[in-house]
Amino acid sequence: MTNDNVMKIQEALDNLLESKNGALPSGFNRIRFLQNCKEYLRGIKDIDKHKDEDVAQLLFNGAVLGLDFLNNECHVIIEGNSIKFQTDYKGEKKLTKKYSVRPILDIYAKNVREGDEFREEVTDGRPTVYFLPQPFNNSKIIGSFAVALFADGGMVYETISTDEIESIRKHYGKNPNSDSWEKSQGEMYKRTVLRRLCKNIEIEFDAEQTLAFDAGSEFEFNRDPRPQQQSPLNILEVSEVAIDETNQE
Template sequence: MVDQNNKLLVIHNNLEKLLDSKREAMPRSFNKTRFLQNCMTVLQETKDIELCNPTSVARTMLKGAFLGLDFFNRECYAVVYKGSVEFQTDYKGEVKLAKKYSTKPVREVYAKLVREGDEFAEEIISGNQTINFKPKPFNNGEILGAFAVVNYMDGTMAYDTMSKAEIEIIKENFSRRSKQSGEYSKAWVVTPGEMYKKTVLRRLCKNIDLDFDTIEQQQAFEDAGDMDFNQEIKPQQQSPLNTNAVVVDGEYEEVNENKAEQT
């Protein structure tokens, strides 16, 4: 216990120095005293935190400060894994960030699980896409997939859907932990439903124009996602208008026939 207390004191001092040196990158409403207190309360209950490098821990907690997220309220986590610590947002934190940093005012944003027995349908009404979801009360059936919705103040909306199979492919191929070690983070094991919701919400956020105040916030947001969607392999599609062009990331690229023949 003495060793842990000493480590926590070093972490506290390191974190306080970092917060002071980076105060210009913090949200306007940031409360340093409360943030420090909440961090230390959480770290006291974090198993094996004494095995981690104090500077690394302080830098991990700093990412929560950049984003204005609260570790104590479970908006984000410091996850200990084999002597290192990783920063992850919770689903609640993702919702908070989408609402706060969307350039287009958001009324509400959320993600839901679709289980066996629920009614779920995608429809096009008067040329506008929409979804209808009628969950079965207190449904504990098998998860079939998840969807995320953002409703804007101007009455428009956007959504994304993912089947369970799609999410599992993302988890297996684009989870940062699995790519590094072949293992999954504790959140995938303990709360898979929350990770399903976070995954589809993260993908929806790619289509929500998020404008962070600082580069530190942008980087912290990227680091917080267990899924690295930037590594997704997008299949090339033949353009129906030009047989010498393919569609890559939504844009047409000309194919050099001579180069193709040489290869």
């Protein structure tokens, strides 16, 4: 991308930030966001084939949510002639933790591979999740789960098998054959189960943020046939959930 293309997109983005300043989150650093977007754009191949205003609008979605493109919290995805905004697993964790009405201590998703030990149990009337991954396990992913730990001691979780994820991808994915599924399968699986978990967490977004968050999804979960499920208890506990996220997809 040429400097001229970058400058035109930057100008269009700056105009959006100015005209819709009220939609930006508290503490938003406009100068840093513009600088990071400028650097980020230089690494995107074929971005100059799309309208400056369209690219700027996608970047603005990240601004509304308070996400950083350069830090891989969200992305501008080009596939064929289409271009779209997409949140990353890292960004979705950040958003859910920040905007949950019920304060969250931690939230994460894990992929379960063949050879790992995973089970759901009910102990003394309380559902628990047990996960013991094999070290450096690169076997086939057989399912994924996501956990949210609340400041009040409560917990909610969600589990999805690989077969179900692939069914969701096929029937409800916005672009089920995208390169993201081939190049970043583990991250896409974690994003899927995390999005499902978020249906049971009350998120306090304004209207503009809701639109941006929905645009960043890989799925149209409003068409997800499975009914929303609520945990039977307000306080659940988790047992032996894996700690090191750096070694597990």
